[in-house]
Amino acid sequence: MNYFLAELVGTALLIILGNGVVANVLLNQTKGNNSGWIVITFGWAIAVFTGVYASTTLGGGGHLNPAVSIGLTVFSDFDSSMLVPYISGQFAGAFTGAIIVWLTYKKHFDATTNADAIRAVFCTAPAIRHTFYNFLTEGIATFILVLGALLMSKPSASLGTLDALPVALLVLGIGLSLGGPTGYAINPARDLGPRIAHFILPIRGKKDSDWRYSWIPVLGPVVGGLLAGWVYTFIKI
DSSP states (O other), X not given: OOHHHHHHHHHHHHXXXXXXXXXXXXXXXXXXXXXXXXXXXXXXXXXXXXXXXXXXXXXXXXXXXXXXXXXXXXXXXXXXXXXXXXXXXXXXXXXXXXXXXXXXXXXXXXHOOOHHHHHHHHSOOOSSOOHHHHHHHHHHHHHHHHHHHHHHHOOOTTTOOOOHHHHHHHHHHHHHHHOTTTOOOOOHHHHHHHHHHHHHSOOTTOOOOOHHHHTHHHHHHHHHHHHHHHHHHHHOO
């Protein structure tokens, strides 16, 4: 069973639809330009549903997120030997998905002069920069994601398989309720993979990839996911 492929395909679909809706809203001359936060949050929910469903259909766990995989590895019966193929597939899928979004919206990237909007298609940034509170926000939001997903999905011992619809609705709620401060990365692969793509791709008018902030949407979710896994061990039936 190719867990790497399952996570790669699922995470690529997640990013294609998730970063794709951000591109549709933020880039110039798109049909969805300036359609707002509600469109973005619903688009990301559908992206999560599609990615999780695809990954589980291919025989994976539908994690799409290193914070989920790490939390399950440390605090559940999830097979630790699958952690490397899961996480490597997630990062590869996120990077691949970001490139596909860039190709799809290439002419709109060219037509956009706002470098912050261009970068926001790929990765998150805080509304108000404050290292501690940005980190705390990402940790809290990911804690809610992982704990909620575990409680709703009742993952099997071997794969930690998540249910697509409950997790998608949970991500919709997180985006609407907790997404304002940092843009709710809640997923190291979702943020870092596309951020690397932003750094590498020949995008007209882009600015730096904000590496100074980049560690927060990586470590914050990992800490939140670990804490959620720990709490789950005490409250699971």
